[in-house]
Amino acid sequence: MIISSQRHLFSLPRDICYLNAAFMTPQTIDMIAAGDDGIALRAQPWQVTEGGFFTDVERVRALYAELIDANANDIAMSPAASYGIATAARNIKLEAGQEILVVEDQFPSNIYSWRRMADEQGLEIIEVKRPKTDTWTNAILAEIETRGEKLGLLALPAVHWADGGVIDLVAISKKAKNIGALLVLDLTQSVGAMPFSVKDVDADYVAVAAYKWLFSPYSTGFLYVAPRHQNGVPLEENWINRKGSENFAGLVDYVDEYAAGARRFDVGERANFSLMLQAEQSVKQILSWGVENIAETIKEKNKTIRDIFADVGFRGCYAPEQTAHILGVESDNELSPAFVATLREEGVRLSVRGKALRIAPHVYNDDKDIENLKMALGKALSKS
Numbered sequence: 001m002i003i004s005s006q007r008h009l010f011s012l013p014r015d016i017c018y019l020n021a022a023f024m025t026p027q028t029i030d031m032i033a034a035g036d037d038g039i040a041l042r043a044q045p046w047q048v049t050e051g052g053f054f055t056d057v058e059r060v061r062a063l064y065a066e067l068i069d070a071n072a073n074d075i076a077m078s079p080a081a082s083y084g085i086a087t088a089a090r091n092i093k094l095e096a097g098q099e100i101l102v103v104e105d106q107f108p109s110n111i112y113s114w115r116r117m118a119d120e121q122g123l124e125i126i127e128v129k130r131p132k133t134d135t136w137t138n139a140i141l142a143e144i145e146t147r148g149e150k151l152g153l154l155a156l157p158a159v160h161w162a163d164g165g166v167i168d169l170v171a172i173s174k175k176a177k178n179i180g181a182l183l184v185l186d187l188t189q190s191v192g193a194m195p196f197s198v199k200d201v202d203a204d205y206v207a208v209a210a211y212k213w214l215f216s217p218y219s220t221g222f223l224y225v226a227p228r229h230q231n232g233v234p235l236e237e238n239w240i241n242r243k244g245s246e247n248f249a250g251l252v253d254y255v256d257e258y259a260a261g262a263r264r265f266d267v268g269e270r271a272n273f274s275l276m277l278q279a280e281q282s283v284k285q286i287l288s289w290g291v292e293n294i295a296e297t298i299k300e301k302n303k304t305i306r307d308i309f310a311d312v313g314f315r316g317c318y319a320p321e322q323t324a325h326i327l328g329v330e331s332d333n334e335l336s337p338a339f340v341a342t343l344r345e346e347g348v349r350l351s352v353r354g355k356a357l358r359i360a361p362h363v364y365n366d367d368k369d370i371e372n373l374k375m376a377l378g379k380a381l382s383k384s
């Protein structure tokens with residue numbers, strides 16, 4: 001179902017045509033208000049109850065789980081994708097000489113931990129090059145076929161952050177399982193905007209930063225840890241992850257046991273009051289729009305935007321049938337500084353990546369935004 005414009009829920013100025021959800025989504029008025037309630041709590045600490053440390057977090061954990069078709073027990077609270085990936089890396093041991101597969105120009109939060117691990121364990125990182133005509137999926141499947149059991153781990157996204165190239169994780173997971181390779185995902189650029197089920201993909205770990213497609217505050221997010229890895233070692237040893245930490249009077253009766261499931265991997269001070277209330281509001285909003293509906297709605301907008309750019313000589317970075325919630329368009333010519341500056345002056349907000357533009361609309365973009373984009377593009381081209 002296509003979602004009609006939800007602009008009324010936000011406070012977006014009319015002269016801004018915001019097409020940069022892949023950078024950071026704006027929050028709704030209700031999400032901001034939920035955060036304000038949390039901030040107000042800090043003026044009166046005596047109002048901070050145990051709920052603020054435990055039950056609020058558990059509600060958010062369950063909502064994150066729902067987004068990816070997992071159980072709340074399998075979710076750890078993590079402040080950044082890099083934190084989740086580092087947790088995964090800390091718990092993976094491969095054989096010297098094995099390989100880790102990534103894609104070209106992958107986001108650094110899903111690279112640096114692997115580089116460290118490669119140094120420490122004597123591994124090699126294999127980078128799949130951006131395919132010229134074929135899909136990312138076929139390029140990755142071919143690489144798995146070639147490398148076979150030498151490949152110990154695939155560290156991938158579902159959508160390329162820079163230009164929206166889609167990767168079919170169900171197909172890749174099947175093939176990875178055949179050779180016994182682990183699968184660690186950074187789904188920051190897709191959870192909330194593209195349906196995903198851990199039941200279909202059976203990843204080992206899934207890291208998500210929530211300030212983009214989940215409309216959540218900066219420094220919130222989660223790590224899915226498959227049940228088979230839940231006896232691992234967390235990045236830090238914090239008091240609240242331990243069994244029985246609800247009993248504040250008994251905190252110095254130190255225990256070796258952790259709280260159940262993936263909770264042992266929770267970041268310290270996970271119960272950041274205002275952030276949790278905002279995160280709850282934002283994920284509830286996503287679930288009420290429905291991820292499938294969001295995906296369909298954004299795709300539709302991107303088809304229109306793609307046509308607008310095609311009329312002025314840009315082409316999509318991928319074939320039209322691969323258009324997802326992030327649209328990359330490129331031109332044969334360098335983008336002149338005047339072109340980029342005029343788009344900005346005219347209120348259009350998107351990302352520039354070399355000769356390509358990254359466009360990421362959402363449910364708040366309406367027909368007037370599309371009109372504004374057309375006009376701005378006309379002006380930008382006439383000045384370049």
Ligand SMILES: Cc1ncc(COP(=O)(O)O)c(C=O)c1O
Pocket residue numbers: 022023079080081082083107109157161186188189209
């Ligand atoms: C694919 C991807 N992962 C992660 C992030 C953010 O990483 P972190 O949460 O480690 O700051 C971004 C930000 O642009 C991204 O595009």
